[in-house]
Amino acid sequence: MLDALEYFAGSLHSKSAMRIAESAACWLVTCDRAMSVCLSPTSRVTVEEPAEAVDEDVIGTYSPELGRVERYKRIRDDLRFEIGQRKAAAA
Numbered sequence: 001m002l003d004a005l006e007y008f009a010g011s012l013h014s015k016s017a018m019r020i021a022e023s024a025a026c027w028l029v030t031c032d033r034a035m036s037v038c039l040s041p042t043s044r045v046t047v048e049e050p051a052e053a054v055d056e057d058v059i060g061t062y063s064p065e066l067g068r069v070e071r072y073k074r075i076r077d078d079l080r081f082e083i084g085q086r087k088a089a090a091a
Contacts (some may be wrong), residue, residue: 005049012043017079020045025072026064035073038062039082 007027010020024037026048036050038057050061060078062071 005052007047009037009045009047012039012045014085017083018076021072021076024075025068027045028064028071029068032063034061034063037078039086039091045079 002052009024025083036058038046038053059082
């Protein structure tokens with residue numbers, strides 16, 4: 001297990017949602033507890049302790065029991081949904 005409270009998975013300015021979801025899912029393999037994936041207003045995607053995460057930024061909290069592939073799919077889908085929601089709100 002890693003003791004870091006936050007992992008930077010990527011920025012939507014420089015990576016696709018799929019690559020960021022893969023990065024987050026791979027890092028989550030090292031965690032033995034549920035962690036939140038967050039999308040900041042500046043398009044930074046991080047993995048954080050749920051208690052430390054900003055509620056408005058959380059796109060989902062993922063359990064280690066899910067397994068890497070299922071976690072990846074859920075993060076990818078949740079990230080795509082949140083991107084769509086934010087684009088619709090900005091229009």
